[in-house]
Amino acid sequence: MKKIYRSACPLDCYASCGLLIYTENGRVTGIKGDPEHPLTRGKVCGKARKHLERLYSPERILYPMVKEGSDWRRIQWNEALDIWARKLEEIKRQYGTGAVLYHDASGSNGVLRGLGSRFFNVYGGVSIPEGSLCWASGKAAQAVDFGGHQAHEWDDLENSRNIFLWGRDPGRTNIHLLQYLKRAAAKGARLISVNPVRVQTGVTGTWHVYPRPGTDGALALGMAHQIIAEGLIDKAFVEKYTKGYAEFAALVKEFPPEKVAGICDIPAEEIKLLARTYAGGGPSAIMFGYGMQRYTNSGRTVRCIDALAAITGNIGVPGGGANYVHQHWKDFFTDLSGAEFARAGRTFPWPALARRVMEADDPPVRSIVVTRSNPVTQLPDTNKVLQAFRAVDFVVAIEFFINDTAAEADLFLPCTTFLEDEDVVVSSWNNYVSYMPRVIEPLGESKSDVDIFTALARRMGFLDFGFHSSQEWLERALSRAASNGIDLERLKEGPARNPAAPRIAWGDRKFPTPSGKYELYSEKAVEKGLEPLPTYVPPQMLSRETENFPLYLLTPHSGRTIHSQFWNLIPDETLGSLPAVEMHPQTAAGTGVNAGDRVWVESSQGRLQGILYTVDDIRPGVVRIYQGRWASQNGGVNFLTPDAVSDLGSGSCYYDCRCRVYRCHD
Template sequence: MTNSIGELGTDATAIFLIGTNTTENHPVIGYKIKKNVRENGAKLVVADPRRIDLAEMADVYMQFRPGTDVALLNGMMNVIINEGLMDKEFVENRTEGFEAVKQVVEKYTPEMVSVITGVPAEDIKKAARIYAEAEAGSLCYAMGLTQHTTGTDNVKSACNLAMLTGNLGRPGTGVNPLRGQNNVQGACDMGALPVSYPAYQAVSADANREKFEQAWGVKLSPNNGCTLTAAINKAHHGELKGLYVLGENPVLSDPDSHHVIEALEKLDLLIVQDIFLTETAQLADVVLPGVTWAEKDGTFSNTERRVQRVRKAVSSPGDARQDWEILVDMTNRLGYACSYDSPEDIFEEIRKVTPSYAGITYARIDQTGLHWPCPNEEHPGTPILHAEKFSRGLGLFHAIEFQEAFELPDEEYPLILSTGRSLFHYHTGTMTRKAVALDVHQPENVVQVSPNKAAELGIIDGEKVRLTTRRGSIELKAQVTDILNDQVVFTFFHFSEASANVLTQAEKLDPVAGIPEYKVCAARLEKIV
């Protein structure tokens, strides 16, 4: 997030949510949005293919066709430019590349966008006006925007919209991705990415590599590594032989599970370090028992870039071992000598090579966490990014044309399938499926289908149905609900018994980010006879 979570509850005067079911996936952020709308009269615009909880209190709700995000955002920009609502001063002083965007969005009239997205032109206009005219407009998104073959385009379009309206760098504004996992921000910050060292220092840049070579006292590879999804493909082709999986469950979380399982089975060596014998661990050659967050010390960095403490509360069971100790042990066995006394000791090294974390110490975050960038120990942290200038100087507009999703419905697979999370479960369910109350409350997967579609297919609420795509088929209960329209079905990916990722496609990913298109694939829903 460019801005902090608290601002959504107090400073934002208009909030535009696209592709985030905030009250289910980031409930506490959802509370703040609701409070701001209810008590301070903040305006709310919701764009989502499902009429989610927050849509009920929105000033404008746009139920758009999955995968048409760029068209919708271009349409809003078209209105803003044509109605003279853009922030000219901001665009002139803080950005570059506007003319190209202006040319592209010119043809995205609300009427034309209405045809693509299914959103009435009048609503597009209203939404554009609310966001553009707001004193402080915050744009929030989550995986609904990113998990597309055009995910990078979608995000860039969102940034265009924010820059066009000057909704950046001030309290209550910003482009705010709501990140789905407790430490996804930290994992990226720490360089658990194939292209960068800690703090996004590109591995391909010689200066960075030299810096780390010096810090670590070893020669480093100049080549970008492969992404998670590419690694699975490489394993499939036999190019990847060994895989070490730490606390992940790609069998359930990655697209096209059959493909993933085949790939993992082809490996010479699969090491899995986890707390449970997950679906992935079951395929491993060696399983290393780590510990839960309740059994370890360390830090997590949340979606607003706040680095906070994690504290050991209880001992770990049996021979399970601290994850950091396992990694240090393994590193030494692989011939690189290193030793640390504690997680804090590791953090001290992190500070030295991670400029944005340099000012953060365990002592400073003992009570309240700090937002990075925090370059020195006197620095108070940075809740709001881009206040004076962007990290590259001027903000860069990207002119983006709308492209359809990779797999569109056809006669054989006439529905659009989107997948996502439920309030009551988390990711692959490794933890929540073993949390008794959560699993009792929501013990199995469902597929959400509109009343019309259900009636057409002769399906009643709660009935077991078959959901099929070109990759595979699962059987699960139907949940008949009017929150989605007749062309869309939705299911959750937490349940191994009816795993959504059996259905999703791994063939075409976002070309830049490598993100799979979980929000759109063609599917068929059938009554089981």
């Protein structure tokens, strides 16, 4: 019997695309875009279509396994849960619950996929990462500046006269934004990309600006200097809605375009023109990506860019905004985390997690549990990560495949995909919530996160966990939203927009900061270890001796994968035997390597082999290797990246990395 189900993609990206799932006789036969989804309107990327291939992949593990020596032994669920429960009880008795590290991320989004946190809070509270490998620095910076997080609806770009894509590459990571950029351009908007890489905007005539990596904050201050010098500020907004303008105006006198040109390697006249374009041509929108905040100076950088919007009045107006992320879902769902049950616990900065695990002694980390993530591939400084995982007694991986992390595990538990259990999913970059139904029964012996943690809680007698069905949990999660007419039955009819989300960010000009204003001068920033004003401090890599490592390493997202997901589904003939190492022809010539050479890329953390390709879409002096390829596939770019922690929000510093490239002779 043929059926069609409306669903949504659970991947952690900008869209959470609406999907149509086709089934026949209990088997998924196709996945297409849902043309009735109000945002994505039937368009999906190749990653969404990979869900079907992953579902039925012959590499997918569909039964529990325990490692004995270096070999896996297939076991039944009862034995697997008994082993895990005994370990947790033993660790709690000997060391306390903080000796367990729970590593959960957003590899597969959904309200119920986060119930592992509830289990470990009921257990007593454990060690968890704080910050993020993704967005933490910019998020923390906007909390300082605005007091919270809001973003404009995407279609508001049609009201913009200028759109600055600052570190954002929509062609690879946000394809649904392209249609809005094209519409805006058709109405006369100008697109400006600020990025060491030429990004894909879909708009002919995009103005590409290529700053030296890690210098975006200086560029923003140089623009602010010129805006103030030419009297292009919005005086009414500045006087009524900002705190600290006089101090900020004094600070940016130290950043004239001529000085900034030397920092950013951009001509002073181009910096002046950028300033006039942003401030003098009608409403201007900034669309942040995450690239510019993967350095040690990331919090400062985002504060500097935010300040441009504040001094020009591009806040709270159609076509404006400093759009980074929103937290419109914060009060939408009822909290299921069970935080009230935790009596202990601690946090480690996420980028330095491996180092902190090995340093911990009160208590030591004796077990790591991993869900919805692949930290051995994705954490920086892979050599250190492997040491940390191998130093603990017991690692549990809840996964689909034996990826780099699962290979280090002692217990493997097979989980379901979003097609095999129901959930509700949202995105932090748009305002739609969607229901994901179970469209087929779980394959093999795989279980949902809800079923796994419920069964473990029963075994351990954790009554406070609550023994509910998926539907009952979802009804509880939506109990607050139900007062606004969005309950589970409503979502089964199709996606719904969050009624509390504004179309224009900060349209009421009410900022939940201590002053009630946008804060150019912030005591909160001082409390967090920064200067009170947005300023530029060079990233660590620019302060280091560069003779041994003269090149900048960038490790962005590939358009065909998301982090480490789906790399194992790329055919060998397409994947290639080694990662692609890309650089500008000018850089290759100066380095003494040629296209097609097998090369070593080396940093102070480690080295990696690859095949050299010359490309013209990155600035000279930069090396690009796409992140996510597994070490077991001769990948593992994070063998090269540092485990430094950013200046704000405990963010990652993947791009704060210098390297050298040389031909392999072995």
